[in-house]
Amino acid sequence: MIEKEFIIENEAGLHARPAARLIKLAGSFLSDISIIRDNKTGNAKSLLSVLALGIYKGTKITVRADGPDEITAMYKISKLIENNFSEED
């Protein structure tokens, strides 16, 4: 299991479109991936679960990946978050 912390820099926060990109990416891995905000945990493969966390600009989140491809998953997700959820790699 690996964990990494991020601060969301995206101007509009994690609204529907960026969230959809995130879950699409998360869904392509075998590992369990979750997003943790304060004491709430959301399944990164489920759109509503991620939206329910209410993540806006400046929010600190922790991404946790657990499974056979956790390292690749974390690498790809880090890139997506660092690129402010834009689609290009």
Place this chain on the structure above:
Amino acid sequence: MSSISIEDMIKVLDMEVVYKGKSLSIDIETSDINRPGLQFAGFFDYFAAERVQVIGKVEMTYLDSMEPDIRAERLERFFSSGIPCVLISRNMEVPQYLLDAAGKYGCPIIRSKKVTTSIIHRMINYLDSALAPRITRHGVLVDVYGEGVLLMGESGIGKSETALELIKRGHRLVADDAVEIKKVAENRLIGDSPDLIRHFMEIRGIGIIDIKAMYGVGAVINNKAINMVIYLEFWDNSKEYDRLGLSEDHMEILGVKLPKVVLPVRPGRNLAIIVEVAVRNWRLKQMGYNAARELDNRLNSMIQHNTMEQL
């Protein structure tokens, strides 16, 4: 252990701040309360200083009747013990000596219009619920025939689709995807939805839908006690699924044991009907009727009968 700030409690229970103290964001960590009569009388052994201290008519009258110097000494000891706050009931006037003693330690004083017993009841109820252990689980919570059913299973197994079919058949949605579960009593779990996504659902290929707008208020409910877990999984040919229903499986959430039924998923299997049947069957069992055992009894008596005849 969770905690709740005095500020939040004041808002919900319609209380008034008499003296703000150092801060109203002090946390209350227990739902127990203390009426400090004995402490005012000088007995401080086993004093529960972490609790909200409730001063009612009796305590107030007693304080008023005390010698000022003894009173000052007891109040000094009372407030110096680090109590979270003092609650005055019946909208009673707060005497200056109490304000002075509280002011020295910056301890908030709040007031309610209600009589003592009534405000204590409401406060314990509220604190019990606000301080209850909670957890978020991935799944869908539906009310089926009045029973709270938590559908669980991997992403993409068809939990939401099953729930949608159940809603169409007249059952009610509590929460999709993220279910917030709260342990309100030793054996009771209440599930509800995070406010942001309440009564929304995600259906692959269509996207986000609003169940309340689409199916009306009759199709949704805000929270529900969870009675059983139905776990959906891909049909595994190497696995032996329950054929009889004599054994019972369980799942533990926040220390509460819930009956669990594992349903294998295969194309063409109408899961909503099977979920309905699982709930009906569970209700029958609750009422003392177990179909598998009944069949077993019939078989046993037939076998016994035949053996007798052969003798």
